[in-house]
Amino acid sequence: MSNFSLIVLLLALMAIGYQLGMVRSRKVATVNPQQKMHSRPHHYGMMVGLWAVIPAFFILVLWTLLSPGVINGMVAAQLPAEALAAEGLTADVIMRRISNLATNFGVVAEAEQWELAAAAYMQQLQTSSALLLTGLMAAIAAAGLFFSFKRIQPHLRARHQIERTVKAVLIICSTVAILTTIGIVLSMVGETIKFFSFIPPADFFLGTTWNPRFSTTGVAEGSLTGSQGSFGLLPLLSGTMMIAGIALLVAIPLGLMVAIYLAEYAPASFRATAKPIIEVLAGIPTIVYGFFALVTVGPFLADFGASIGLTIRATSALTAGVVMGIMIVPFISSLSDDIITQVPKALRDASLGLGATKSETIRKVVLPAALPGIVGAVLLAASRAIGETMIVVLAAGNSPTLTANPFEAVSTITVSIVNQLTGDNDFASPQTLVAFALGLTLFVITLLLNIVALVVVRKYREQYE
Amino acid sequence: MTDNKLSSTDKDVAVEPVLLSKTQQQVAASLARRHRQEKLFKGVGLGAVIISLTLVAILFVNIFAKGVPAFWQAHITLDIYFDPEVISISEKPVQGADETDNEFRQRFIEWQTEVGMVNFNRLILDGLNKVIPEAQERQYRRDAARIVTSGERYAVRDMVIENPEIIGQTKTVNLLTDANIDVWLKGNIDRSLPDSQQQLSPKVREWVEMLSAQGIIENRFSFALFMNPDSRSSPASAGLAGAFVGSLYMMLVVIFLAVPMGVAAAIYLEEFAPKNKFTDLVEVNINNLAAVPSIVFGLLGASVFIGWFKLPMSAPIVGGLVLSLMTLPTVIIATRSTLKAIPPSIRQAALGLGASKMQAVFHHVLPLAIPGILTGAIIGVAQALGETAPLLLIGMKSFVAQIPAGPFEQSTALPVQIYLWQGNELRNFFEARTSAAIIVLLALMLTLNGLAIWLRKKYEKRW
Numbered sequence: 001m002s003n004f005s006l007i008v009l010l011l012a013l014m015a016i017g018y019q020l021g022m023v024r025s026r027k028v029a030t031v032n033p034q035q036k037m038h039s040r041p042h043h044y045g046m047m048v049g050l051w052a053v054i055p056a057f058f059i060l061v062l063w064t065l066l067s068p069g070v071i072n073g074m075v076a077a078q079l080p081a082e083a084l085a086a087e088g089l090t091a092d093v094i095m096r097r098i099s100n101l102a103t104n105f106g107v108v109a110e111a112e113q114w115e116l117a118a119a120a121y122m123q124q125l126q127t128s129s130a131l132l133l134t135g136l137m138a139a140i141a142a143a144g145l146f147f148s149f150k151r152i153q154p155h156l157r158a159r160h161q162i163e164r165t166v167k168a169v170l171i172i173c174s175t176v177a178i179l180t181t182i183g184i185v186l187s188m189v190g191e192t193i194k195f196f197s198f199i200p201p202a203d204f205f206l207g208t209t210w211n212p213r214f215s216t217t218g219v220a221e222g223s224l225t226g227s228q229g230s231f232g233l234l235p236l237l238s239g240t241m242m243i244a245g246i247a248l249l250v251a252i253p254l255g256l257m258v259a260i261y262l263a264e265y266a267p268a269s270f271r272a273t274a275k276p277i278i279e280v281l282a283g284i285p286t287i288v289y290g291f292f293a294l295v296t297v298g299p300f301l302a303d304f305g306a307s308i309g310l311t312i313r314a315t316s317a318l319t320a321g322v323v324m325g326i327m328i329v330p331f332i333s334s335l336s337d338d339i340i341t342q343v344p345k346a347l348r349d350a351s352l353g354l355g356a357t358k359s360e361t362i363r364k365v366v367l368p369a370a371l372p373g374i375v376g377a378v379l380l381a382a383s384r385a386i387g388e389t390m391i392v393v394l395a396a397g398n399s400p401t402l403t404a405n406p407f408e409a410v411s412t413i414t415v416s417i418v419n420q421l422t423g424d425n426d427f428a429s430p431q432t433l434v435a436f437a438l439g440l441t442l443f444v445i446t447l448l449l450n451i452v453a454l455v456v457v458r459k460y461r462e463q464y465e
Numbered sequence: 466m467t468d469n470k471l472s473s474t475d476k477d478v479a480v481e482p483v484l485l486s487k488t489q490q491q492v493a494a495s496l497a498r499r500h501r502q503e504k505l506f507k508g509v510g511l512g513a514v515i516i517s518l519t520l521v522a523i524l525f526v527n528i529f530a531k532g533v534p535a536f537w538q539a540h541i542t543l544d545i546y547f548d549p550e551v552i553s554i555s556e557k558p559v560q561g562a563d564e565t566d567n568e569f570r571q572r573f574i575e576w577q578t579e580v581g582m583v584n585f586n587r588l589i590l591d592g593l594n595k596v597i598p599e600a601q602e603r604q605y606r607r608d609a610a611r612i613v614t615s616g617e618r619y620a621v622r623d624m625v626i627e628n629p630e631i632i633g634q635t636k637t638v639n640l641l642t643d644a645n646i647d648v649w650l651k652g653n654i655d656r657s658l659p660d661s662q663q664q665l666s667p668k669v670r671e672w673v674e675m676l677s678a679q680g681i682i683e684n685r686f687s688f689a690l691f692m693n694p695d696s697r698s699s700p701a702s703a704g705l706a707g708a709f710v711g712s713l714y715m716m717l718v719v720i721f722l723a724v725p726m727g728v729a730a731a732i733y734l735e736e737f738a739p740k741n742k743f744t745d746l747v748e749v750n751i752n753n754l755a756a757v758p759s760i761v762f763g764l765l766g767a768s769v770f771i772g773w774f775k776l777p778m779s780a781p782i783v784g785g786l787v788l789s790l791m792t793l794p795t796v797i798i799a800t801r802s803t804l805k806a807i808p809p810s811i812r813q814a815a816l817g818l819g820a821s822k823m824q825a826v827f828h829h830v831l832p833l834a835i836p837g838i839l840t841g842a843i844i845g846v847a848q849a850l851g852e853t854a855p856l857l858l859i860g861m862k863s864f865v866a867q868i869p870a871g872p873f874e875q876s877t878a879l880p881v882q883i884y885l886w887q888g889n890e891l892r893n894f895f896e897a898r899t900s901a902a903i904i905v906l907l908a909l910m911l912t913l914n915g916l917a918i919w920l921r922k923k924y925e926k927r928w
Binding site: 159163166167169170171173174175176177178180181183184187188190191253254257258260261262264265266274277278280281283284285286287288290291292294295296326329333355357358359360362363380383384386387388389390393394414417418421427435436439442443446447450451454 | 492499500502503505506507509510511512513514516517518520521524527528531725726727729730732733734737738746747749750751752753754756757758759760761762763764765767768769772790793794797821823827847848850851852853854857858880883884887896899900903906907910914
């Protein structure tokens with residue numbers, strides 16, 4: 001029986017348990033009229049339902065996770081040793097062939113006699129495993145139902161049991177965020193360590209050429225000299241930083257002035273219309289910006305450059321940077337806007353009272369007071385710019401060279417991750433694994449920026465609260 | 466007051482110089498400059514706002530100007546005679562009572578092969594010959610074959626399969642023309658280019674001009690864009706249906722996974738969690754996760770869901786899981802701020818009447834928070850809908866020519882389809898089609914965001 005139908009059956013069982021529990025608790029209440037029931041009937045019903053379902057569900061999860069491994073192990077133990085030696089294939093490939101045979105999926109080339117036998121054995125094991133699971137779940141669900149059903153007494157605190165269960169579920173959900181972080185770190189660190197077994201860390205972090213070549217797994221070590229490729233991070237890092245820098249050069253003045261104008265000068269009605277329109281920029285998918293950069297901004301910049309005698313490539317660091325700058329304007333403007341409006345009115349009044357003009361007040365009093373918060377906003381925007389992918393994939397030109405000329409095509413960390421990790425991933429070649437090393441680098445850079453930004457912003461908040 | 470007085474004296478400096486002290490003189494002298502600076506500063510601010518608004522306008526106008534024409538496409542109207550001699554197929558098999566599934570499948574496959582052998586293209590060409598008699602000539606055969614896009618033979622086939630009675634009849638049908646004809650008619654290619662650089666041969670161009678003058682080829686609304694999956698062999702019939710369904714599956718996964726989990730986590734953190742190291746850790750974590758670049762989630766998906774759990778590549782289920790993890794922090798943060806805004810008096814009243822903490826939260830606080838939670842959830846889902854980078858890493862950028870039948874099938878997503886189309890070599894045609902796809906994506910996202918704003922406006926309560 002498939003897991004899906006088992007789950008449907010469990011849900012049906014839960015409904016039955018609920019009804020039984022309710023009926024039983026009402027009966028118990030009428031039998032002992034002098035004793036007050038602790039909980040309401042539906043609490044008892046819910047309790048019985050949960051007892052019936054939760055243990056059986058755990059069995060289902062455990063079984064689904066463990067049984068494929070056990071079955072594979074049992075089949076592998078049965079394989080004739082001489083066949084394995086003769087084939088010269090890895091155990092992994094053979095097991096995949098057998099499981100494909102067992103599911104009637106079909107395999108390349110004619111199946112050997114012993115393979116067919118193993119597949120039949122696997123099929124048989126799978127059938128008995130499914131039967132066993134169904135039986136076990138039925139037994140456990142029935143036991144849970146019966147046990148809790150019998151326990152319904154006036155003094156039984158059914159509601160407390162339910163509330164404890166609900167709370168446990170809530171706690172589990174809130175740990176998912178931590179598990180995600182752990183998952184990100186573990187998976188990336190694991191693959192990065194594998195990568196460093198091919199390429200020494202020094203070559204990665206300090207190398208000045210990026211030329212990963214093609215995947216060479218399966219080719220004996222050293223047989224193709226130089227096919228290893230070079231994995232120097234520096235060209236990518238410089239491209240990333242250049243594009244992020246250009247983006248910030250566009251976004252900081254624009255975003256900050258927008259924030260100042262909207263917070264200090266604009267009439268309320270103008271602010272109410274302009275602010276959401278500018279924030280629309282933050283909601284547009286980055287692929288749209290990428291397309292815009294590729295077909296509109298790039299050619300425009302190239303033509304503009306040609307008209308003043310500059311060679312600007314249509315896909316260049318400048319194109320990607322300018323468009324990315326447009327994208328992060330709303331991040332800087334709304335965060336700074338919040339921070340500027342939080343500056344206490346007393347500071348402004350004092351400055352205005354001394355005869356300063358409004359712009360002097362803003363420049364000499366409000367902005368210095370808001371500076372930590374604005375720095376935090378800029379750092380957050382910078383981390384977004386560094387991690388941005390689609391704009392640079394489409395508009396930066398994908399040319400991993402170490403250059404200081406913003407009119408040239410460059411490549412970034414994110415572009416290289418996309419280039420190295422698409423299509424058939426082979427998790428044993430440095431060409432694929434380098435994506436994780438790059439990802440980890442990116443993760444660490446953005447994490448540091450975020451932490452600093454959060455600390456700065458929090459410090460600032462405390463100052464005026 | 467002083468300000469006024471100073472500025473009035475400013476002009477009368479020459480008349481009453483004796484009244485001013487040295488400081489006052491300095492102030493008066495600098496005042497004009499300071500006021501100029503004030504104006505300049507305000508002007509720069511206004512300029513920045515105008516530039517930003519203009520940028521929004523340019524972006525939208527640009528994409529709409531390119532994309533809107535692509536919703537209409539060149540169609541050709543032909544009278545097609547469903548020639549029984551060409552369509553010599555037996556009746557569609559029906560499973561007999563005494564037939565096993567396998568036998569029936571065998572028979573069905575035989576029938577499908579038979580249908581596959583039929584030269585439906587012949588029917589289309591015969592129809593074409595009626596409007597262009599010249600096309601029958603041997604030397605123009607290749608030109609004639611390039612007028613109707615190659616995917617339309619399947620449309621004709623489906624007409625026959627759906628309604629076998631039309632065999633022997635003549636029907637007027639609308640077919641898509643080749644993508645290059647659409648490009649030519651819309652003027653998306655320079656007509657003055659020499660023949661060697663034109664995609665269409667001189668003969669085809671001549672015919673197209675003729676047919677379009679007769680109204681046989683005309684621009685009609687392109688249902689293909691919405692009803693068809695992607696296509697490589699027949700670019701004119703490439704559509705968004707496959708990508709749309711893929712995105713839909715992913716959004717369903719996000720709605721059923723990220724939203725309940727995020728809300729549960731937020732309820733725990735906001736209402737139940739004690740202040741301790743663990744809660745602090747979770748909190749810092751969530752804030753950081755919200756700012757982790759989306760591509761990192763793609764790496765997580767590639768190594769954990771595909772590498773360890775062996776889930777299928779390019780499947781919406783994996784995309785949905787990755788996007789769920791990405792959306793989770795957004796949902797948690799939005800839900801928490803909504804819960805925070807519910808006044809404590811509601812909880813105190815419930816607790817005072819004897820409700821347990823759980824009852825106070827689930828019976829009283831949560832119902833009040835639902836509009837806010839929904840708003841946050843919708844915004845999170847809209848954000849997930851537009852995300853591209855992580856999906857590229859889990860293999861969703863492979864070409865998929867059918868509409869996925871389930872979340873475990875191969876599929877693409879709307880933003881990924883945009884990415885694929887912008888890279889198509891048939892630039893003249895796909896630039897407009899990509900813009901049209903962007904308009905569809907933006908329309909979906911704006912609808913979702915509009916819904917969120919409407920919900921907030923409608924149910925917003927100020928305590």
